[in-house]
Amino acid sequence: MQAMAGGLAVAAGVGLLAAGGKPPSRASKLAAGGAALLAASVVADSAMEHYRGNYKKPAMHVAPIAAAITLATAVATLVSARGARVKTAIFGGAVTTGLFGLGFHVKNILERPGGLSFNNLFYRAPFGAPGALLLAGLAGIGAVDAQAADTCGTVRLRHGSGRLLGALTAFGLFGLTAEIGLLHFRGAFHNKLMYLPVSALPLNAVSIAYAVARPGCRHERQAAGWLAGTMGLAVAGTGLHAYGVSRNMGGFSNWTQNLFQGPPVAAPPSLAGIAMIGLAALDLVTPGSEPE
């Protein structure tokens, strides 16, 4: 039922918001694509996890639905520049939902025996999922903003928009480092490759922050290199998580249980989402990248 409602919302949303209108600028597309990937990852993750939690509280329906709507809006933003105000409002809703989600998840942790203990941080409601929805909403708003900046075309507006998206990327990368760090620590870094994202992402965050802070300083290429690396991590991570699932008893022939058993296959793609937001930021601050 959840899946059907989500599917309908996506289809209707894309239809309504994408009908007609001119195609958006490259930066806007990249940011919207990033928002879409992040939202898709939240849809998959929250639908699965809340299903596992039997949708015990009605509020648990909110996350997958909000994420599906965000996904639809992001896809619409990707294909059409139309309906900026409605889109911003919907993305604002995603931000609010993400913030509330974070609050709920903190409450869930603090109410349990042990409070802010490792056991609760490892296994209770994660910060990452509502955090990703928050990021998706912000990236969506950024995509709409980038379109406006590109349409107007002044360097000042474009740099301003690029800085915001760059800051968002750095913030997201640091957040992801914390989350991946916690969960890979839970897995005792049993495979040395698990150190890779936690060491690479913070460096990527610094490089993108640096590139957008001083536009035109030719640090864009470096930052773009790091972002490409993060994209690579997203692909490799998804593969490695799938391998992780296969190491559970029964492997993929018992997928109905083992996909829940983890590691989460839907998590690493969100890295690609963040990287796309970073690429949008770079596009806005790189001299000579203005749309014709």
Added chain:
Amino acid sequence: MSAIASDAEFTLRATKGRAPNVFRRGEWVPMREYDENEPVDFAIVGTGCGGSVLAARLAEAGFSVVAFDAGAFYRPLEDFASDEAEQEKLYWLDERISGGNDPLEFGSNNSGKCVGGTTVHFQMVALRFRPEWFKSRTALGYGHDWPVDWREMWRYYAIAENDMKIAGPVRYPWGPKRGRYPYREHELSASALVLARGAEAMGVKWTTTPTASLSAPRGEAHPCVNRGFCKIGCATNAKQSMLVTYVPRALAAGAEIRDLAMVGRIETGPDGRATGVHYHRDGKWRFQKAKNVVASGYSIETPRLLLNSASEKHPDGLANSSGLVGKALMAHTNNAVWGIMNEEIRWYKGPPSLAVCEHWNYVDEGKDFDGGYSFMSQGPLPTDFATTLVENEGPFGADLRNWMAHYNHMAGLKIVGETMPNDDNRVELSDEKDRLGLPIPKVTFSLSDNDKRLAAHAEDFMSRMLEAAGGSNLFHTASTAHLMGGCRMGDDPATSVVDASGRSWDIDNLFVCDGSLFPTAGGVNPSMTIVANSLRIADRIIAMGKRGELSQSAAADGKRGA
């Protein structure tokens, strides 16, 4: 009739140059074999926490090793069923005569019979001794001192925990600082949360139990999937029993394992020294020559073997000049409090004892007894719990059904309570013979007044705690678990059977290495201490070898006789 098609109990599996690969269905690993007439450096009797650890370490150091086990060599993935009755095949159910005021019940609660020993069906609680317990006589005024320093043991605990990839809390709240556990703690089950809530209400510390079950993959072993069948044998290999840790290591290092091989006697020569072991395998008695013999059959079978090996030079049994072989046998008291919770618990899910409280191991004030106890959350499987109910409360028929209807809402707290070493609690040989013609052991066990005071204190404390956690309709049960002692190690030949290296005071090429060495029981489950102690003994034996102090100078480092 077996629910599962396994020929392990009837057919030799470790033979013809190969042994079961425990990580794969139907597959094998190569195994080195030794000639019975060529004396091997070490013949080890038993492959539990004592025998398999020693076999692995000594083989890795280059000694030739043959380890015997009376039980079968299983592949958990194909041989273990999710069926309590089927899995009784893991217990040592050979006849034993049990007496005393509190006769021990043998089988499910204290001894296993298979390659890997009792850990194949243990409950995976992986605790360390309180440091002072290694000097309980001098530091705490009861029992006997261990002939080892706690810091040395602390080092070996860390190695043991890493070898078994223990999943434990990031910070352990009691005792001196310990390094980080190699794997992270498991998710707390609902039954563990009951203990946590109760402890917080009573103002005492609690923690996630360090557990010998994988919280992440390890090689070919799958991570734990919370099936909850741990106590009857884990079918995923998440449980880090000796069968999937030290046994494969021993084989890989060139040790030979002989399954379904019951050792009946250790032979001694005219000079009184050990020459090898008589064992029954494949329908007949055989003899393996050895330069050194190690008894690792646990607290009943090790004394039984030593006593049954009496000879002209050793009329009272081997290593028995002190008269202490078989004496000071200890068990842990296992008193428990159970109650019905409002919320659904489903305590069969996950490893059964995921939360622990060691408060009364580390606090000495407010006690009217010597020793300590820990207690853990519980998750008995249905038959196990119904048996506990019937044995203690006596409900039957409709009454029992009513009780069992609460199964999914029950929670419990159970102690591992220290009992005092008492020479009257002992293993002897009876006049009756088993099917192989070996004398059946006779075990005498009585609780002391101190043991009873400890149990009463625990029941009172746990009742208040369970109530504080929301439990109602409380009831108590009593039983025992684990075995310790029977061949005490020590510093004085008059008051101990072996020295700190496990070497018998009387026969320099006879060793003991298992749970029977414990001078005191401690208030925690024994396995990690047995494994750590065995690792320590292995290092000492290897060092003796290097110094040329071993019998007929068994091959030292790297010089394996081909």
